[in-house]
Amino acid sequence: MPPQSVTAALLVIGDEILSGRTKDKNIGIVADFLADLGIDLREVRVVPDSAAEIVAALNALRHRTTYVFTTGGIGPTHDDVTADAVASAFGVPLIEDERAIALMLQRIQPEDLNAARRRMARIPQGAELVENAISKAPGFRIGNVIVMAGVPAIVQSMLAAVAPKLERGTRTVLKTIVVGNMPEGAYASELSALAAQHPDLAIGSYPSFVDGKFANEIVVSGKDAAHVEAAAAAIHSIIAKLRAAGKDKYTIT
């Protein structure tokens, strides 16, 4: 039986990420969540609070992956246009949803359910709600698109709510080989030859620098744990051989 491939894209919606004012945390949160379910995240896009741009991105992404997750733009203020855009992309009306109103009334008094808050109960017709344990106003799912808030704690709550209903794939197994203070150029040729022998694996080399020294890592990943282990062992041997030859005495000047 071939490993199941379940895929996703993420659409992050928000002027505040593009302006640099807010440093995104949702990409990492969603990526970790999906990896845990064996769902492969294939692409992320960040677009502004613009209905036209959200529609264009959604329509580009939603036919290419099993799921599309969105974050941001479902609050009560005028800059929250995601629900409008999703309804438009699916060609369905956006209607005030009684289930959403009921959820919101678990937390606020009826007299506080003003026009702005009612905006948060506008849900595309036919969508399922995604509950939000933090502030109650729900996200929703329509077709393969799961629409969530932008606040990271609420994203985590909504992901937990939607998780039981998602198709799961074969988890990708990752093994990290800590290379340390050896430049990529020292091991790149042998790593490339090894990668060519393992077309079912992704082998990546990730350089970083700490106090003028390399702190490199190599990551092997794939759906077959035994193949990943075998390749990781081969990489350990390559690095040990190069280390014995003194290739790990390297300082950046």
Add this chain to the structure above:
Amino acid sequence: MPPQSVTAALLVIGDEILSGRTKDKNIGIVADFLADLGIDLREVRVVPDSAAEIVAALNALRHRTTYVFTTGGIGPTHDDVTADAVASAFGVPLIEDERAIALMLQRIQPEDLNAARRRMARIPQGAELVENAISKAPGFRIGNVIVMAGVPAIVQSMLAAVAPKLERGTRTVLKTIVVGNMPEGAYASELSALAAQHPDLAIGSYPSFVDGKFANEIVVSGKDAAHVEAAAAAIHSIIAKLRAAGKDKYTIT
């Protein structure tokens, strides 16, 4: 004279971001850098280490914005395919560049310039180099596309190198109004009316939660500082009025 509009897109290249293994820092770094130059970041995409996907994303983005910046995939290992993809997108050959070799030899000995390291000197024909003070192997610029490494410290070095050659726009002025413990629903209607009066400004409301209380902020941004100041003052008045009416006594249960 109307304010100049200079725009950019960012393409983050790397399996490690999509798998969740690495939490991206480059989006925030590039967003802050561009904001400082008055260049408006319009879209970000994150794609895997796949030449076909890089080419498709580059060709979708490079005709829409003044600049496209890319991060990642220009190292010496087999998974570094960005230079190949950029050359392919521009329809030019990828050639070993003598200038790049000379830069690399400032840091390594000629006998260490192996085949893998020479990969880092492969530059699309006609590109300008972008210097890298950290590890010397350069990025490059071809047309309106600026290709940088993935290591955040090197991204910062390359941005500093390319900055003097970039066209600058009118900086966006941001004013933040700290709302604190008041739910968005309390001020959304008045904020929406104010936003409708200021079509040249972006007014965003950003909820967050700290210890069960809202810690909301409203951000006004635009190219005209006086307009931004006037709208910020109006928002301060709205919030002060609501606070006087007791709308800031709100705990999430």
